[in-house]
Amino acid sequence: MYGVWTPEQVGAAEEPVLARTPEGALMRRAAHGVAQVALAELRRRTGGVAGRRVVVLVGAGNNGGDGLWAGDELRRRGVAVTAVLLSPDRAHPAGLAALRKQRGRIVTDVEHGVVAVDHADLVLDAIVGTGARGGLRPEAATLVDAARTTDVPILAVDTPSGVDPLTGVPGEHHVRAAATVTFGARKPVHVLAAPLCGPVTLIDIGLGPELPPAPVDVLDAADVGARWPVPGPGDDKYSQGVVGIAAGSRTYPGAAVLASGAAALSTSGMVRYAGSAADEVRAAWPEIVATDTVGEAGRVQAWVVGPGLGTDDAGAQTLADVLDTGLPVLADADAVTLLGQHAGLREKAAGAPVLITPHAGEFARVAELTDDRVDSARRAAADLGVTLLLKGNATVVAAPDGRVLVHPAGSAWLATAGSGDVLSGVAGALLAAGLEPWWAGGCAAFVHARAADIGAGADIGPGSPVPASHVQAALSTAIRQVREARG
Numbered sequence: 001m002y003g004v005w006t007p008e009q010v011g012a013a014e015e016p017v018l019a020r021t022p023e024g025a026l027m028r029r030a031a032h033g034v035a036q037v038a039l040a041e042l043r044r045r046t047g048g049v050a051g052r053r054v055v056v057l058v059g060a061g062n063n064g065g066d067g068l069w070a071g072d073e074l075r076r077r078g079v080a081v082t083a084v085l086l087s088p089d090r091a092h093p094a095g096l097a098a099l100r101k102q103r104g105r106i107v108t109d110v111e112h113g114v115v116a117v118d119h120a121d122l123v124l125d126a127i128v129g130t131g132a133r134g135g136l137r138p139e140a141a142t143l144v145d146a147a148r149t150t151d152v153p154i155l156a157v158d159t160p161s162g163v164d165p166l167t168g169v170p171g172e173h174h175v176r177a178a179a180t181v182t183f184g185a186r187k188p189v190h191v192l193a194a195p196l197c198g199p200v201t202l203i204d205i206g207l208g209p210e211l212p213p214a215p216v217d218v219l220d221a222a223d224v225g226a227r228w229p230v231p232g233p234g235d236d237k238y239s240q241g242v243v244g245i246a247a248g249s250r251t252y253p254g255a256a257v258l259a260s261g262a263a264a265l266s267t268s269g270m271v272r273y274a275g276s277a278a279d280e281v282r283a284a285w286p287e288i289v290a291t292d293t294v295g296e297a298g299r300v301q302a303w304v305v306g307p308g309l310g311t312d313d314a315g316a317q318t319l320a321d322v323l324d325t326g327l328p329v330l331a332d333a334d335a336v337t338l339l340g341q342h343a344g345l346r347e348k349a350a351g352a353p354v355l356i357t358p359h360a361g362e363f364a365r366v367a368e369l370t371d372d373r374v375d376s377a378r379r380a381a382a383d384l385g386v387t388l389l390l391k392g393n394a395t396v397v398a399a400p401d402g403r404v405l406v407h408p409a410g411s412a413w414l415a416t417a418g419s420g421d422v423l424s425g426v427a428g429a430l431l432a433a434g435l436e437p438w439w440a441g442g443c444a445a446f447v448h449a450r451a452a453d454i455g456a457g458a459d460i461g462p463g464s465p466v467p468a469s470h471v472q473a474a475l476s477t478a479i480r481q482v483r484e485a486r487g
């Protein structure tokens with residue numbers, strides 16, 4: 001598990017460190033990290049460093065300063081460095097003087113900058129960092145577009161410019177980095193907009209002792225593997241937690257089959273199904289005990305309710321029935337819509353061990369969703385008194401007590417029909433096994449995304465589209481992988 005801190009928190013942590021270190025030392029440390037990664041990229045991409053061409057796009061603030069000092073260091077290693085100053089009058093004076101002294105080339109007009117970018121081996125994006133407001137301005141956009149057109153890789157300094165460091169929301173024009181070097185602490189953009197950052201290298205600039213507890217956590221495979229429920233020698237099919245699935249209908253039996261099967265693949269205890277798709281579930285998964293109603297289902301330790309349920313009175317009654325059990329409940333899809341529609345159902349859910357798993361559209365039915373997905377999820381979880389998993393390329397899981405985790409999916413292959421049904425079955429199985437909702441949501445999101453990558457073949461190559469039933473089928477391999485990582 002690692003933490004992510006807001007730009008504001010990182011700025012506050014920098015202050016005491018700046019006060020006790022010589023002027024410029026922190027920036028030089030950051031720039032050294034940038035130069036090291038740039039040199040490694042040049043070696044990897046071109047086989048060497050001397051004579052290779054690096055263009056530094058330099059903005060008006062300290063991010064530009066990092067770029068200029070990194071340019072100074074690259075010059076010392078024989079790299080041909082061109083700095084394109086986007087605000088010539090405000091370029092970091094000491095960094096600029098250092099680069100000039102090393103006979104770096106300085107360019108102040110966009111036309112010459114574009115020519116330099118066209119011929120570069122690598123571009124450093126030092127346009128703007130944590131001080132960013134909005135997307136790229138026109139001149140910067142022209143230079144960044146030139147790099148994209150000629151396929152020159154961009155190494156982002158701290159954050160990819162034009163992407164909001166706090167929310168990860170890209171402006172109309174923005175950098176899509178091949179890699180990013182950040183300082184002191186990872187920021188939300190690195191996990192909320194991971195595809196725009198590429199692999200992120202974190203450079204230690206001594207902020208550790210000054211940082212508050214992380215407002216956002218990111219799980220790794222070992223965290224998930226360590227918590228995944230597996231039977232011990234004293235276990236039987238009941239002792240590991242039985243999960244009940246109240247999902248699907250005659251119109252949507254697929255949701256029932258996907259969710260129930262995912263649950264069956266996620267823990268080795270028992271899965272019960274209750275609903276009008278009982279025949280289809282039995283046919284697909286003979287090990288699942290299927291009945292027509294929640295009342296007939298028998299004892300379970302958690303319920304999954306919602307996928308393909310319908311939002312009519314019968315659906316509302318099913319949701320009310322499972323909430324009335326007081327057991328942990330995973331509420332997805334139609335169950336989220338029903339929670340939005342009925343204050344009485346929200347009251348039943350508040351304060352209970354409930355995990356709701358909306359996509360953005362469903363989220364908007366229960367709470368306000370702004371560009372700041374982390375803040376929106378945190379507020380909604382606290383207001384509703386439930387744990388909330390907001391789906392998206394980066395999944396956000398927020399508990400009512402304020403804990404938030406983000407899981408950046410490695411790919412976008414989960415954007416396929418039925419994948420949410422699979423997630424609900426996995427998370428429900430984890431709830432039944434006794435994981436608390438925040439961990440159940442985080443572990444399920446992790447394994448779900450891993451299963452999509454395995455199903456798509458994205459772990460061994462560029463991948464191909466994967467239907468939800470193949471995501472479901474890849475769950476076992478994904479679980480094995482996280483269990484292997486648990487150390």
Ligand SMILES: NC(=O)C1=CN([C@@H]2O[C@H](COP(=O)(O)OP(=O)(O)OC[C@H]3O[C@@H](n4cnc5c(N)ncnc54)[C@H](O)[C@@H]3O)[C@@H](O)[C@H]2O)[C@@H](O)CC1
Nearest residue numbers: 026027030060061062063128129130131132133134135158
């Ligand atoms: N405070 C420190 O000592 C350290 C700061 N560091 C660097 O400093 C950066 C933060 O520096 P600043 O606070 O000076 O802020 P930035 O350099 O991120 O940006 C501020 C400047 O950019 C301009 N700007 C804002 N939005 C823009 C946009 N969309 N397009 C173009 N220009 C825009 C603003 O007018 C302002 O002049 C970090 O991201 C990091 O790279 C590192 O050197 C580590 C140490």
Ligand SMILES: [K+]
Nearest residue numbers: 125128157159
């Ligand atoms: K940047």
